[in-house]
Amino acid sequence: MASPGSTSAPSVRDVRALRSEATDFVHSVIKVVVGPHDASRTFFVHEKLVVERAPFFERALNGQWKESDDKLVELPDDDPDVFFLYLQLLYTTKLHTRSNEPNKTSREYKRLVKLYVLAEKLQDVQTRNIVIEAMIAKTRDEESFPPSSIHLIYDGTPEGSPLRKLVVDLFTDFALPVDIQRIQRIKARERMPPQDFFLDLLLEFSQRRPKPSGETIFTCDPTKYHVKEPDA
Numbered sequence: 001m002a003s004p005g006s007t008s009a010p011s012v013r014d015v016r017a018l019r020s021e022a023t024d025f026v027h028s029v030i031k032v033v034v035g036p037h038d039a040s041r042t043f044f045v046h047e048k049l050v051v052e053r054a055p056f057f058e059r060a061l062n063g064q065w066k067e068s069d070d071k072l073v074e075l076p077d078d079d080p081d082v083f084f085l086y087l088q089l090l091y092t093t094k095l096h097t098r099s100n101e102p103n104k105t106s107r108e109y110k111r112l113v114k115l116y117v118l119a120e121k122l123q124d125v126q127t128r129n130i131v132i133e134a135m136i137a138k139t140r141d142e143e144s145f146p147p148s149s150i151h152l153i154y155d156g157t158p159e160g161s162p163l164r165k166l167v168v169d170l171f172t173d174f175a176l177p178v179d180i181q182r183i184q185r186i187k188a189r190e191r192m193p194p195q196d197f198f199l200d201l202l203l204e205f206s207q208r209r210p211k212p213s214g215e216t217i218f219t220c221d222p223t224k225y226h227v228k229e230p231d232a
Contacts, residue, residue: 106146117156
């Protein structure tokens with residue numbers, strides 16, 4: 001074929017890939033049952049897709065577990081809606097978390113947090129990183145983070161988790177008095193952020209605070225802290 005030489009041409013979108021990387025849509029479909037017995041949902045998933053993404057499934061299907069023979073994985077402690085969201089991401093590369101309803105910001109955050117926690121359990125690094133970027137993008141758009149989601153983060157992630165670091169950094173860098181007041185006003189039906197969050201926050205503040213430039217406890221007049229006599 002003759003060379004086109006230096007003639008310029010519109011760019012071409014080349015979506016070709018190795019045949020060995022193709023997902024097998026004919027064989028190796030596994031069954032995943034998610035949720036408690038009385039409210040479970042069953043999903044049929046291509047084995048290769050989840051095994052390559054999440055070591056949890058690789059161990060379940062290739063190890064000594066009963067699931068390896070039956071091609072069945074049970075997740076009784078997880079939310080079927082969150083697992084559906086996870087599959088949507090795997091199959092479409094999109095996070096279907098946005099809502100058309102106004103004033104539903106906290107609900108999307110909770111969906112993202114729950115998806116991260118599921119990916120933590122499944123040991124899916126790629127999904128965790130995708131969720132982190134989605135949460136950063138949402139926070140930049142709305143400049144807020146609902147404190148009611150903090151307990152979900154600390155309940156579902158280990159010490160040192162990047163998601164814990166993200167929320168602590170967010171409150172350290174940008175929290176205003178009104179944000180702390182929102183924590184104080186959390187409704188009784190919701191859970192307060194756990195003690196570990198406040199300890200992490202205090203540690204971060206102590207590491208970042210500048211040296212005092214004015215009067216300190218070592219230089220002040222002690223009467224500054226005296227109890228005042230009532231006016232006669």
